[in-house]
Amino acid sequence: VEFTKVAADPSIVNLGQGLPDISPPSYVKEELAKAAAVDRLNQYTRGFGHPSLVKALSQVYEKVCGRKIDPLTDILVTVGAYGSLFSTIQALIEEGDEVIIIEPFYDCYEPMVKMAGAKPVFIPLRCKNDGNSASSADWVLDPAELANKFNSKTKAIILNTPHNPIGKVFTREELQVIADLCIKHDTLCISDEVYEWLVYKGNKHIKIATLPGMWERTVTIGSAGKTYSVTGWKLGWSIGPENLIKHLQVVHQNTLYTCPTPLQEALAQAFWIDYRRMDDPDCYFYSLSRELESKRDRMAQLLKEAGLKPVIPDGGYFIIVDVSTLNVDLSDVNEKQPYDYKFVKWMIASKKLSAIPLSAFFGPETKKQFEKYIRFCFIKQDSTLDAAEVILKNWNKQTG
Amino acid sequence: QTHFLSHSLQAKMSRRVQARRLEGIDKNVWVEFVKLATTYSKVNLGQGFPDFPAPDFLTEAFTRALGGGNHMLHQYTRAFGHPPLVKVLAQFFEKLLGRDLDPMTNVMVTVGAYQALFCCFQALVDEGDEVIIIEPFFDCYEPMVKMAGGTPVFVPLRPNPPKDGKLMSSADWQLDPAELASKFSERTKAIVLNSPNNPLGKVFSRGELGLIAELCVKHDVLCISDEVYEWLVYDGKQHIRIASLEGMWDRTVIIGSAGKTFSATGWKVGWVVGPDRLLQHLRTVHQNSVYHCATIAQEAVAQGFQRELMLYGKPESYFVQLPKELQQKRDWLVRSLDSVGMKPIIPEGTYFLVADISPFSESP
Numbered sequence: 217v218e219f220t221k222v223a224a225d226p227s228i229v230n231l232g233q234g235l236p237d238i239s240p241p242s243y244v245k246e247e248l249a250k251a252a253a254v255d256r257l258n259q260y261t262r263g264f265g266h267p268s269l270v271k272a273l274s275q276v277y278e279k280v281c282g283r284k285i286d287p288l289t290d291i292l293v294t295v296g297a298y299g300s301l302f303s304t305i306q307a308l309i310e311e312g313d314e315v316i317i318i319e320p321f322y323d324c325y326e327p328m329v330k331m332a333g334a335k336p337v338f339i340p341l342r343c344k345n346d347g348n349s350a351s352s353a354d355w356v357l358d359p360a361e362l363a364n365k366f367n368s369k370t371k372a373i374i375l376n377t378p379h380n381p382i383g384k385v386f387t388r389e390e391l392q393v394i395a396d397l398c399i400k401h402d403t404l405c406i407s408d409e410v411y412e413w414l415v416y417k418g419n420k421h422i423k424i425a426t427l428p429g430m431w432e433r434t435v436t437i438g439s440a441g442k443t444y445s446v447t448g449w450k451l452g453w454s455i456g457p458e459n460l461i462k463h464l465q466v467v468h469q470n471t472l473y474t475c476p477t478p479l480q481e482a483l484a485q486a487f488w489i490d491y492r493r494m495d496d497p498d499c500y501f502y503s504l505s506r507e508l509e510s511k512r513d514r515m516a517q518l519l520k521e522a523g524l525k526p527v528i529p530d531g532g533y534f535i536i537v538d539v540s541t542l543n544v545d546l547s548d549v550n551e552k553q554p555y556d557y558k559f560v561k562w563m564i565a566s567k568k569l570s571a572i573p574l575s576a577f578f579g580p581e582t583k584k585q586f587e588k589y590i591r592f593c594f595i596k597q598d599s600t601l602d603a604a605e606v607i608l609k610n611w612n613k614q615t616g
Numbered sequence: 617q618t619h620f621l622s623h624s625l626q627a628k629m630s631r632r633v634q635a636r637r638l639e640g641i642d643k644n645v646w647v648e649f650v651k652l653a654t655t656y657s658k659v660n661l662g663q664g665f666p667d668f669p670a671p672d673f674l675t676e677a678f679t680r681a682l683g684g685g686n687h688m689l690h691q692y693t694r695a696f697g698h699p700p701l702v703k704v705l706a707q708f709f710e711k712l713l714g715r716d717l718d719p720m721t722n723v724m725v726t727v728g729a730y731q732a733l734f735c736c737f738q739a740l741v742d743e744g745d746e747v748i749i750i751e752p753f754f755d756c757y758e759p760m761v762k763m764a765g766g767t768p769v770f771v772p773l774r775p776n777p778p779k780d781g782k783l784m785s786s787a788d789w790q791l792d793p794a795e796l797a798s799k800f801s802e803r804t805k806a807i808v809l810n811s812p813n814n815p816l817g818k819v820f821s822r823g824e825l826g827l828i829a830e831l832c833v834k835h836d837v838l839c840i841s842d843e844v845y846e847w848l849v850y851d852g853k854q855h856i857r858i859a860s861l862e863g864m865w866d867r868t869v870i871i872g873s874a875g876k877t878f879s880a881t882g883w884k885v886g887w888v889v890g891p892d893r894l895l896q897h898l899r900t901v902h903q904n905s906v907y908h909c910a911t912i913a914q915e916a917v918a919q920g921f922q923r924e925l926m927l928y929g930k931p932e933s934y935f936v937q938l939p940k941e942l943q944q945k946r947d948w949l950v951r952s953l954d955s956v957g958m959k960p961i962i963p964e965g966t967y968f969l970v971a972d973i974s975p976f977s978e979s980p
Binding site: 233235236237239240245248249252253255256257258259260261263295296298299302306307308309310324327328331332402404432433441445446447448449450451459460463466467469470471472473474475476477478479 | 631668679689756904905
């Protein structure tokens with residue numbers, strides 16, 4: 217909320233908040249126009265998800281997961297993936313529970329776990345090469361450290377892959393370590409996979425729910441906003457076994473009951489279009505990823521030329537950058553904030569470029585260890601990246 | 617090792633998975649009856665939504681927003697409400713309440729009035745709190761109070777049929793003042809008011825609201841005022857906002873709905889209006905549960921309200937035309953039900969009516 221106010225200032229090149237400024241594909245917009253013209257679609261639909269949408273989701277994910285998914289019992293449509301996280305946590309987590317959160321984490325996990333009365337237990341991804349990281353793959357969990365976090369109170373672990381903010385795409389081996397612990401300790405896995413289609417060359421998104429023993433204990437979360445570049449539609453979904461999803465449905469019927477109808481219908485139609493071409497490279501799920509890969513590469517190049525050290529993400533649309541190489545002295549800034557907060561504020565004021573400080577994504581005990589990183593979002597149109605290029609190329613010409 | 621693993625592969629989660637807060641709130645009347653209606657009935661007058669179209673000016677606003685070339689309408693807007701919408705809501709309610717409103721702090725947009733109710737209960741009700749609910753009530757109030765850890769305390773509207781044998785009006789259903797007063801205790805945190813009332817259609821009079829207000833002030837109790845049917849009031853009656861009564865603004869959250877206001881229930885746009893000291897807590901719940909509401913529907917609803925602001929009080933106003941049209945439908949349905957021997961209770965407001973079917977209780 218603090219840094220979003222910056223977005224309102226048009227003179228600032230905003231690479232902070234994670235929202236696309238590229239246009240969604242035209243057929244997505246067209247389907248919404250079509251849906252809004254149908255009278256019945258302006259009234260309530262089925263609470264747990266519009267029938268044509270849950271049907272489309274079940275087809276797409278049956279193909280991806282290689283298992284039967286019942287559209288009525290195994291899926292819940294929610295207000296964004298945010299709403300799925302909320303429904304899952306409210307349904308399955310309570311006082312006395314512990315929930316393992318991998319740092320850095322999407323900021324809402326911690327308050328949502330606390331709101332459910334449970335205790336967040338943090339474990340950081342650590343940089344393999346002693347702080348010299350070139351790729352998101354260098355950031356890993358220590359298996360022994362992870363195993364130590366599990367105990368009899370552990371109700372769930374929250375997994376985010378591809379990962380925001382680092383862009384890490386967890387490998388099968390890494391997922392197996394987590395899965396083994398979930399099975400051993402009989403815990404749930406809440407798998408936030410909103411960036412599931414945004415995976416770059418040489419990487420594969422693997423769903424932890426497809427690992428042996430995991431379907432029954434995993435809720436997998438997806439997002440229309442991230443899949444189709446329509447964050448403002450606020451539609452997401454939770455997919456899992458009936459014995460878990462039924463509890464999410466109870467939360468949903470007691471919180472907002474239904475999601476907007478025309479948006480769900482339009483999304484369903486968009487999914488059918490792409491479902492039919494899932495074996496075709498033109499499918500939006502793959503074409504968006506290709507488009508973003510070149511933006512990623514461009515961004516990485518510009519950052520390096522400005523003397524910064526980017527961590528190249530294997531997935532997602534964020535890139536984190538080590539700014540310590542610039543040695544910007546902010547010791548005269550009075551506020552008691554981590555270095556990256558002060559750096560971003562200085563960068564906004566003096567360079568008219570915004571980002572998000574990485575320490576925002578850490579729990580209280582680890583914040584200090586990661587204050588040399590900031591996060592840029594690169595799902596931006598060319599003109600925005602052009603403007604960023606100008607700033608980055610001129611960076612060293614006027615310092616401080 | 618292998619033996620252990622293969623055993624677990626068949627096992628589901630062996631412990632109870634769901635949180636205790638779900639206890640007693642899993643049943644839902646709509647899930648059951650909507651299914652029956654779609655399976656069996658020829659005419660569905662059960663669930664509350666229009667089967668006529670939303671007004672043209674509203675659907676046109678949606679189409680305009682889509683066709684306008686501003687593709688940022690497909691991205692996140694301000695979390696607590698799309699600026700054009702909160703601004704016009706503030707302007708509108710300033711007029712209705714006769715006080716200055718700040719769109720940023722006195723208004724918040726929600727996913728339907730349903731989510732507004734959820735934010736109220738989560739923000740303002742705690743374990744050990746009692747919440748007074750007037751019966752008959754929109755079904756979600758009870759489970760929402762329970763989910764927040766509160767205790768619902770019920771007080772019924774009681775029928776006082778007219779002596780002359782004429783059909784009852786929803787006005788004949790009243791609270792007993794002494795009975796109501798007895799429900800307030802030191803544990804009472806809030807009372808939920810729904811006027812016009814679903815399902816009866818009762819439009820609480822100034823006197824009745826004054827009674828509730830006095831008790832709220834006396835016991836320092838909050839008022840959650842569900843006013844989604846605020847424009848659907850018949851026979852020249854007036855919808856009075858309890859927040860405009862003495863001592864009430866500061867302790868009341870008013871809930872409204874674009875779905876009911878503009879006959880577009882499927883858009884799921886609602887709002888709360890109230891003092892910042894209460895809304896700040898609703899904002900906290902909102903930012904930790906859904907965070908943003910869909911942008912484009914908010915944009916279209918904003919335009920709908922801008923039109924109504926200009927036409928306020930005029931005959932072409934949708935808020936004048938819709939109740940006029942619905943009053944005729946009400947009268948028609950009342951006549952039909954009466955003619956077969958059901959005893960309809962004539963509603964002063966909303967688009968529901970309740971009928972007494974006891975004459976049929978002997979039928980096979």
